[in-house]
Amino acid sequence: MSAATVGIPRALAYYLYFPRWRAFLNELGVNVVTSGLSNRQMLDDGVKEALAEACVPIKLYYGHVLSLKDKADYIFIPRLYCLNSQTLYCPKFLGLPDMIKHSLSHLPPVIDTMFNNRSKGFLARRTELAKSFFELGSKFTNDKLKILKAFYRSLTTEHRYLELLQSGLLPNQAITVLGGAKNTDTVYAEGSLKFAVLGYPYHLYDDFINVGVLTKLRRLGVQVVTTENLSPAVLVRQKHQYPKDMFWTFSDRAFRSALHFFQEGRVDGVIYVTAFGCGPDAMVYRMIEMESKKYPHIPFMILMIDEHSGEAGISTRLEAFTDMVRRRKKGV
CATH class of the missing domain: 3.40.50.11900 (Rossmann fold)
Structure with missing residues (x-):
């Protein structure tokens, strides 16, 4: 049986959380594909489908989802609510899976795992985060030990990602490094x-x-x-x-x-x-x-x-x- 393929739009929360999502899914044996770089066609496609009053990033996200619909078995659109016990994500992030599912037709199944870590205290938040990842992992395996191993890999990857960012790299560069490629981007080199x-x-x-x-x-x-x-x-x-x-x-x-x-x-x-x-x-x-x-x-x-x-x-x-x-x- 071939491994499932999950599509992740290269937009919105991608720039902060993609490394942890990719590491988790890869550890479970799931293939991860992302949409391409944003372009005019994606935006035009999104503008046609999204509500007129939606902000530009939401309209563009629609275009990214459409570009993935024939390339993946599932599309991952998590419900991001709270990840630090303090602040909340824009309501559009929480409702994004429903907006997509009810606006776009002929999509692969949407995985809309909720991430809501509102508890006080590090251990409680970590437990809530683990529950979200176990819910996500259970869609691909019943092996709890395998899911736990994947969860810890996502944590170590996230730690490494933050290290790269704090060393001066920006998200696109750090994602390239974590993917195993050499960072050749000099866009953010020293300047006067x-x-x-x-x-x-x-x-x-x-x-x-x-x-x-x-x-x-x-x-x-x-x-x-x-x-x-x-x-x-x-x-x-x-x-x-x-x-x-x-x-x-x-x-x-x-x-x-x-x-x-x-x-x-x-x-x-x-x-x-x-x-x-x-x-x-x-x-x-x-x-x-x-x-x-x-x-x-x-x-x-x-x-x-x-x-x-x-x-x-x-x-x-x-x-x-x-x-x-x-x-x-x-x-x-």
């Missing part, structure tokens, strides 16, 4: 300027959706650091003056990392990439903008992207911002 480029992972690391922002900065002589290069402990310890923490997971990460880079003062500029139509982000980037006014020595810029973003316009803004920072640094 250093910018913190912030935003939700699926905005930052998809060159199509952000019109190649990180690549363009490299060509302008800019070294990039992002939220994913910070350790989780740094983000947890980051203080702010507000009475409550941010409600949404990616919003909280973006806000805390912005405060960290502003307060640390070791970057020449901060750029925040946001997507038009994202409800939580509409509040977050304004809060970061207000915080930036406390640090006038660190230039700050917001880049808003949507399905109509043009390369020329993004390039012009990045060039102007970089030139301004460089002149300011030289005292010109």
